[in-house]
Amino acid sequence: xxxxxxxxxxxxxxxxxxxxxxxxxxxxxxxxxxxxxxxxxxxxxxxxxxxxxxxxxxxxxxxxxxxxxxxxxxxxxxxxxxxxxxxxxxxxxxxxxxxxxxxxxxxxxxxxxxxxxxxxxxxxxxxxxxxxxxxxxxxxxxxxxxxxxxxxxxxxxxxx
Amino acid sequence: xxxxxxxxxxxxxxxxxxxxxxxxxxxxxxxxxxxxxxxxxxxxxxxxxxxxxxxxxxxxxxxxxxxxxxxxxxxxxxxxxxxxxxxxxxxxxxxxxxxxxxxxxxxxxxxxxxxxxxxxxxxxxxxxxxxxxxxxxxxxxxxxxxxxxxxxxxxxxxxxxxxxxxxxxxxxxxxxxxxxxxxxxxxxxxxxxxxxxxxxxxxxxxxxxxxxxxxxxxxxxxxxxxxxxxxxxxxxxxxxxxxxxxxxxxxxxxxxxxxxxxxxxxxxxxxxxxxxxxxxxxxxxxxx
Numbered sequence: 001x002x003x004x005x006x007x008x009x010x011x012x013x014x015x016x017x018x019x020x021x022x023x024x025x026x027x028x029x030x031x032x033x034x035x036x037x038x039x040x041x042x043x044x045x046x047x048x049x050x051x052x053x054x055x056x057x058x059x060x061x062x063x064x065x066x067x068x069x070x071x072x073x074x075x076x077x078x079x080x081x082x083x084x085x086x087x088x089x090x091x092x093x094x095x096x097x098x099x100x101x102x103x104x105x106x107x108x109x110x111x112x113x114x115x116x117x118x119x120x121x122x123x124x125x126x127x128x129x130x131x132x133x134x135x136x137x138x139x140x141x142x143x144x145x146x147x148x149x150x151x152x153x154x155x156x157x158x159x160x
Numbered sequence: 161x162x163x164x165x166x167x168x169x170x171x172x173x174x175x176x177x178x179x180x181x182x183x184x185x186x187x188x189x190x191x192x193x194x195x196x197x198x199x200x201x202x203x204x205x206x207x208x209x210x211x212x213x214x215x216x217x218x219x220x221x222x223x224x225x226x227x228x229x230x231x232x233x234x235x236x237x238x239x240x241x242x243x244x245x246x247x248x249x250x251x252x253x254x255x256x257x258x259x260x261x262x263x264x265x266x267x268x269x270x271x272x273x274x275x276x277x278x279x280x281x282x283x284x285x286x287x288x289x290x291x292x293x294x295x296x297x298x299x300x301x302x303x304x305x306x307x308x309x310x311x312x313x314x315x316x317x318x319x320x321x322x323x324x325x326x327x328x329x330x331x332x333x334x335x336x337x338x339x340x341x342x343x344x345x346x347x348x349x350x351x352x353x354x355x356x357x358x359x360x361x362x363x364x365x366x367x368x369x370x371x372x373x374x375x376x377x378x379x380x381x382x383x384x385x386x387x388x389x390x391x392x393x394x395x396x397x398x399x400x401x402x403x404x405x406x407x408x409x410x411x412x413x414x415x416x417x418x419x420x421x422x423x424x425x426x427x428x429x430x431x432x433x434x435x436x437x438x439x440x441x442x443x444x445x446x447x448x
Contacts, residue, residue: 001165021166021209024196044197045265046351057238060264063192067166068213111264132350133262 008069010035011079019066026050028066029076037077037106041135048134051107052076058114060133077106080113088154089113092147100138108134112148122152161199167210172217172298175325178210180300183323186210190218190234191268193261194277218272218327221245227333230296233272233326238263240271240284249333251445252287252340252359252438259283259344262351272326275311278318278382279353285312285383286359287342289375293331299324312382334371338363339445341438344377345430347421354378355422356430358410360438362398362446369393374406374435379414379427386413389435398443407435 003018010033017032029035029052038061041047045060052061053075061074081087086094089112099105108131115122115130122130127148136144167186169175179186187206189195190213198204212218218234221243229245240246240257247254260269260283274284275295285308293308300323308329311318320326334340340361346352357377363370372393374386389409396402416427 001163004166004168020163022161022163043200045193045261045268048262048264051264054267057267058264059267060193060262063196063265063268065166065189065192065196065209065211067168068189068192068211070168070214114263129350130263133264 009073023066025064025066026061035076048107051110088151092151096143096147098143104136162205165208170214179323190270190273193269231329234270237269238266252342255342256283256287281354281378286375286377290359290361290373293329296328315381339442341441358434360442362442364446379416386410403439407432410435
């Protein structure tokens with residue numbers, strides 16, 4: 001079985017890469033494109049560690065075949081902010097000391113970033129609902145909520 | 161994952177051709193939220209996977225014949241949840257979309273996948289039953305339409321032949337004096353599977369119910385309508401007493417099993433409670 005040519009956009013850059021038919025987008029991002037921010041936790045869409053933006057929407061990249069991303073826009077945590085120009089969420093996560101082991105954090109940040117794009121001033125309930133698909137086994141949810149709440153104020157402020 | 165050949169059709173016609181060349185060994189891939197986990201754990205080992213994501217028609221929500229709507233089979237749960245037309249006239253369907261998985265899953269999981277997997281607990285089935293939807297199916301012999309009530313034939317079984325494809329759902333507009341609601345019970349608020357799900361739809365004219373639909377999930381091998389309960393409401397003014405009576409009749413329609421998610425008795429109790437609640441909300445929405 002021949003490999004397929006995957007053409008898509010990843011973090012604003014055009015990407016062309018050969019992938020196996022059975023490769024997931026997560027595998028292609030990590031193994032072929034070198035973006036190891038998205039993580040494989042469960043591999044079945046339950047934990048959210050593999051969350052990336054697909055045409056701006058958060059998805060579980062472990063449940064998408066790489067070739068299903070053909071022609072689409074993918075954004076990973078590497079494309080959310082840069083050193084020196086962090087996304088307000090990343091900045092808030094650093095200042096609140098949110099990461100413990102850190103494994104879930106890229107997924108949580110991508111889910112939270114998608115939430116704030118759609119809903120710049122979410123309620124506490126909406127934030128909880130927005131990251132309901134992300135499991136943190138260190139159980140560091142309280143600081144996450146505080147950091148996302150603070151960043152929401154900052155991003156909403158930036159908009160207006 | 162076991163190796164497979166990947167087919168990437170860009171039209172319904174190309175997909176039907178691909179299915180005709182060995183549909184029995186092939187699996188159709190839409191959102192992948194059910195299929196991929198089953199392929200990863202070795203439960204399913206298809207030789208070919210046909211990806212539906214390149215077929216624009218399957219992802220469309222469009223006005224249908226008359227005042228109805230056509231919803232493509234690869235429309236995601238998230239699209240159902242947010243679509244203005246769906247929210248305006250088919251709110252119970254939008255509510256079912258909003259209940260599936262996490263947002264990361266809802267952006268992938270599709271209406272067609274939810275129906276074709278044919279789990280007894282499928283959340284999108286009861287609203288479609290209550291809305292009198294039809295499944296539009298295409299195969300080598302052309303197109304056919306099947307009322308959604310006849311689409312399911314057993315646990316994880318449907319009327320679809322191996323070489324057929326569910327293209328879209330045709331849903332008639334219930335009209336301005338109609339209201340619907342879908343509720344389910346789950347032990348956890350998020351990322352859980354319905355212990356029982358109930359959708360109700362009520363249409364009114366001059367204070368009298370002209371049409372009632374009550375559909376139940378996870379209380380039988382297939383999603384089903386509680387027709388005796390519906391008939392008890394039609395032609396009547398919908399009062400709390402009649403809603404309570406309909407809820408009792410809906411319990412009689414249920415044939416639940418007991419399993420790890422709930423006993424048969426608990427499921428019957430849930431049918432009564434959720435039927436009462438969805439009818440009450442449907443009435444308020446129809447009257448608004």
